[in-house]
Amino acid sequence: MKPNKFLIFSALGAFIFAVGMFAYTVHASKALSYLSSDPKACINCHVMNTQYATWQHSAHFGNATCVDCHLPRGDFVDKYIAKAVDGWNHSVAFTLQSFDHSIKISDDGARRVQENCISCHASLTSTLVSNADKYHTFDDSSVDTGRRCWECHKGVPHGKVRGLTTTPNNLGVKEVL
Template sequence: MEFRETVKEPKRVPRRFSLLALVLVFLAGIAFVGTANYAITATNTLEFCTSCHTMQTNYQEYQETLHFKNPSGVQATCADCHVPKEIGPKLITKIVAAKDVYHEIMGTIDTPEKFEARRWHMANNVWKKMKASDSRECRTCHDFANMDLSEQSRSARSRHAAAEDKGETCIDCHKGVVHHEPDEPDGSDHAETAQATVDPS
């Protein structure tokens, strides 16, 4: 007498449920992308960037520059200079920037005095990032290739020509264009202390 093992076939999911699942995944994807885009756009505004009271000093300095007000009426905001346009670097910048909120809450830079004490260290980190990216954000508006050197002052013309020949980038010469350039700390002790403390930049 032979015993045959009966194998049960798995139940098939009705086609309409498969289609429904695909539609739901698609809608969830749209919702995620839409929410992420809204968050990125909202956190790129000048109002958001200056909403922390420790940013008011930077904001006041910015208002005194040509990036804020100029004859052409073209304004460069915080995001134009500090947030990359490409989605990958932009997302990384947004994630890393969350530490600024953390340090505001933790009290590392929550007063003008604390902010000024850390200012050179924070600025130096921003300059390093700009140098590493070949002043990528600056070049969305300014580029050697698009400059009419004949329209520039003699000093600017010679400096820009020399910088291009040497392979220098914007931030090599233009520190302190929008925010006051902080003085470098005196002595190695200060520098070592700055490196040892929590980095809010």
Template sequence: MKALRLIVGVAGLGFLLGMGGYAFYQGKGWSYLSDRPEACVNCHVMREEYESWQHSSHRNWASCNDCHMPHTFLGKWATKAVSGLRHSVAFTTGRFPEPIVATPGNRAIALENCVACHRPVVEAMLLRPGVYGPEDLNCTACHGNVGHRGLK
């Protein structure tokens, strides 16, 4: 009986690892460990964002991770892990909005990165979430088409 439980447990673990490995392979999981913008179009819902970014003024200066990931080592990889898991579940179950919408946390990261890159121009402005209230002025309120198509 003990041997049977061990065999079933090892087989179950092997099955889960095999399915996870296959999903990682099919989803081009290794590409997400890079900073290459092409990784973002592994998922079909990001193709419009990628195409519009290629025609934007930011294409020459910033890639997806420059705007959408924290600029600290731990922050970047923690955000990639949480976002990756959330995206995997959403795309596997088909439960995501089209066009895709950034979460409030991801919008806050993008705002911090806007301010960080454009600090000489915006340092006198208080463009930080929560300073005046939930509907604070933010970069994309006026410049929603800068990185790619109208994002708010």
């Protein structure tokens, strides 16, 4: 039994169309940029412009990128699992416009940031832990309990992200050279 030529060409055309649509979607969404550690990938969706702009003027600029603070450090697999989960959640929320415009970090994201603060500032946090009875209430072995670093250090690294005076005259993201 010979296959119908129309059916073969239709299937081939549908396959080529699907591949083309996939390639266009990857290009239009800048999907490959999310595999990098470039902070500009975080501003592909314009919701994060203020966070990016305030980070550019923070003490962390040049020392830590979005990935350094917001994703697990060290384990390659954990990092890309977190990136995939966050990416999926963000793409659904931004596509469906189902996010709160006052963006707040998730519990899992807050845990990761707290672990990274303690990890990067280990010499400082060890001093704080030894003086915890005087000033801080977190213990180094369990970062899920006690105070978060940003409870006191609110302006690090994003400043007053959603204030009217955060980035005056900010008409978009500008490069700091």
